[in-house]
Amino acid sequence: MSSKIIFVVWLISFAFASTRPAEAQQPTKKPLIGVLVAGSPSSMESRIKAFQKRLRELGYIEGQNIVVEYHYAEGNYDRLTAIATDLVRSKANVIVTWATPVTQVVKNETNTIPIVMAGGGNPVETGLVESLAKPGGNITGLATIQNELTGKRLELLKEAFPKISRVALVFNPEGQAATQGYERLKAIAQSLKISVVPLEIRKPNEIDRAFAAIPKSRVDALLLESDPIFNINRQKVITLTAENRLPAMYPERRWAEDGGMMAYGTDLIEVASRAAMFVDKILKGAKPDELPVEQPTKFELTINLRTAKQIGVTIPQSILFRADKVIK
16 A cells, blocks of 8 residues: 555544544533523522522523523512413423422323422322322422411411411412312311401402401401412512501511511422422433422511501510510
């Protein structure tokens, strides 16, 4: 073989060899995480930050090795289906949902893309999973059981104010978990000799009307169910309750921090943080039906003494001693 032929063969071999590293260095597609929230960015800020923080701790940097798209329905449930459809079409690797109605909508859109619940009612009762231990489909994550705690909140209200006999329950009847919570509450209220007066609010523009009806209802306390509509309008609801000078119990700590009198519920910051861990496991190959649904183990009682003083009521020491946080 002549030296010219040998040289040409060498050149061809070198050309093929030199292309392999370039091919191997082609950028890999970043995993896409879709986050679908029924509320607004401001109402979810602390929980989204906790979710992002845990993702970073797990080694995920948005824009570098992962893409996260945040979608907010702003309390408009009619927007959820369109957003969920877009997320499914974008072939997201995981969809994270906040609140039971959101999870239900996404479930209707896909039975293949993994869904991580970052809160919501009991998913077995609402038909989202077969069981907590074995979800049996494409959904897993965490249940916050916020509305399931309504009975406990009523008991705390009665303990703090033994003379109450009529309590307004503010809830959104379009939320399945909230409606189930109302049904459970009836039996507990009966045992406490309390009449529950339902105040149904389906849309933000119904809030003023509902609270305007409170004086005629002759209630002496108020209980609020958890719902994105109320979260978005949190300050308005707190102000209207104070104007009616009613002792009130809310579903989570931030309500009391923002001026509500009492709040009892799940530590939602911890729930948001743990949701990121479910995302991590799924991106590493775990199947949703292999990951048991978690329930909260930590509940918080927060009391705002400033608000109690403003509406002219006294919270007994027995309740204050049990509080995780007292705002003075």
